[in-house]
Amino acid sequence: QVQLVQSGNEVKKPGASVKVSCKASGYNFITLGLSWVRQAPGQGPEWMGWISPNNGHTRSAQKFQDRVTMTTDTSTRTAYMELRSLRSDDTGVYYCARDLSQWLVGLPDYWGQGTLVTVSS
Amino acid sequence: EIVLTQSPGTLSLSPGERATLSCRASQSVSSTYFAWYQQRPGQAPRLLIYGASNRATGIPARFSGSGSGTDFTLTISRLEPEDFAVYYCQQCSGSPYTFGQGTKLEIK
Numbered sequence: 001q002v003q004l005v006q007s008g009n010e011v012k013k014p015g016a017s018v019k020v021s022c023k024a025s026g027y028n029f030i031t032l033g034l035s036w037v038r039q040a041p042g043q044g045p046e047w048m049g050w051i052s053p054n055n056g057h058t059r060s061a062q063k064f065q066d067r068v069t070m071t072t073d074t075s076t077r078t079a080y081m082e083l084r085s086l087r088s089d090d091t092g093v094y095y096c097a098r099d100l101s102q103w104l105v106g107l108p109d110y111w112g113q114g115t116l117v118t119v120s121s
Numbered sequence: 122e123i124v125l126t127q128s129p130g131t132l133s134l135s136p137g138e139r140a141t142l143s144c145r146a147s148q149s150v151s152s153t154y155f156a157w158y159q160q161r162p163g164q165a166p167r168l169l170i171y172g173a174s175n176r177a178t179g180i181p182a183r184f185s186g187s188g189s190g191t192d193f194t195l196t197i198s199r200l201e202p203e204d205f206a207v208y209y210c211q212q213c214s215g216s217p218y219t220f221g222q223g224t225k226l227e228i229k
Contacts, residue, residue, distance in 0.1 A: 035218070044209055045158075045166060047218040061217035095165055100177075106213035107156050109177060111165035 002026040004096050004112035011118045012086050019082040020115045022096030029077040030054045033099040035106055036070060036081045039114075040092040050099075050106050051079060059106075086119045093117075123148055125210050125221035133229040140197040142224045144210035149190045154214035157186055157195045160223075161206045169208075170195065200226075 007021040022034065036048040049060030053072040060068055069082045079096055094115045097108030124147040134140055144157075152173035158166035168177040170186035173193060183198040197204055205228050210221040 044222045045211075045220045047211075047220065050218075059216055063217075097165075100168065100171055104154065104171065104213065106216075106218040107154065107171055107211070109168045109171075111167075114165055 002098065002110045004098060004110055006094075006096060006112040006115045009116040009118070011120065014087055014119055014121055016086050016119075017082055017084040018086060018117050019080055020094050020096075020117070022079040022081075022112050024077045024079070024098070027098075029072075030074055032102065033105055034072070034079045035097045035099070035108055036068075037095045037097055037108075037111075038090075038092045039095070040089070043092075045095075047106065048081070048094075053079065083117075086117075088119050091117065091119045122217055123150060123212055123215050123219050125212060125219055127208075127210060127221035127224045129224060130222075131225045131227060133227050134200055135229045136200050136202055138200050140195075140200055140204070140226055142195040142197075142208055142226070144188075144193045144195070144221050146191045146193075146212060148215075150193075150212045150214045152189050154212055155188075155193055156211045156213075157193075158209045158211060158220075159204075159206050160209065166209060197226075202228075 003025045005023045030053045033052045035050045037045045051058045051070040067084045072079045097111040100109040128143045155173045157170040160166045174186045207223045
């Protein structure tokens with residue numbers, strides 16, 4: 001069965017960076033894109049960006065463009081999202097999520113369990 | 122950026138009743154790239170409907186979606202206890218791919 005297993009919760013200080021991993025199993029990793037979505041406490045989901053494991057192409061929301069790097073390692077079927085220059089309002093749960101199909105970029109069906117990132121001095 | 126506005130913010134109903142949730146887009150969205158999700162406390166969102174009206178794998182027939190352009194609707198025909206949760210709409214027609222702010226469906 002399809003699974004996306006994310007790395008553990010993180011506590012970071014303002015100005016630091018965080019790197020979240022997402023290990024995929026149960027499907028052909030390179031055929032479907034992955035989005036990164038975050039959810040601040042009590043808020044709706046917010047799409048951050050998307051990566052194609054096939055060719056490394058990325059798309060990201062303009063508000064994160066300067067601070068986010070998304071990568072994949074096809075040998076380990078793992079995706080990574082690094083967010084730099086963390087601020088207190090970056091606190092939230094970060095999800096990786098797999099595209100439903102090759103033709104529905106950014107529309108996820110399977111989601112990771114989420115990684116809580118807390119930014120606090 | 123396409124803004125999705127969901128209404129109502131909170132919907133109070135009883136099990137067995139019919140629920141109608143709305144999502145309005147600030148500009149036209151292709152139905153192909155429109156979806157609904159359910160989120161229970163402490164869980165990741167779960168895909169319910171894609172392409173505005175197609176149920177995702179394993180989603181019960183009591184869930185249905187409709188709409189086009191700027192107005193979309195999620196209907197739950199007869200509420201079961203497990204349906205009380207928060208529901209989000211999403212568009213991936215234009216970047217950034219946005220979500221609505223959510224409708225909380227609570228037990229009356």
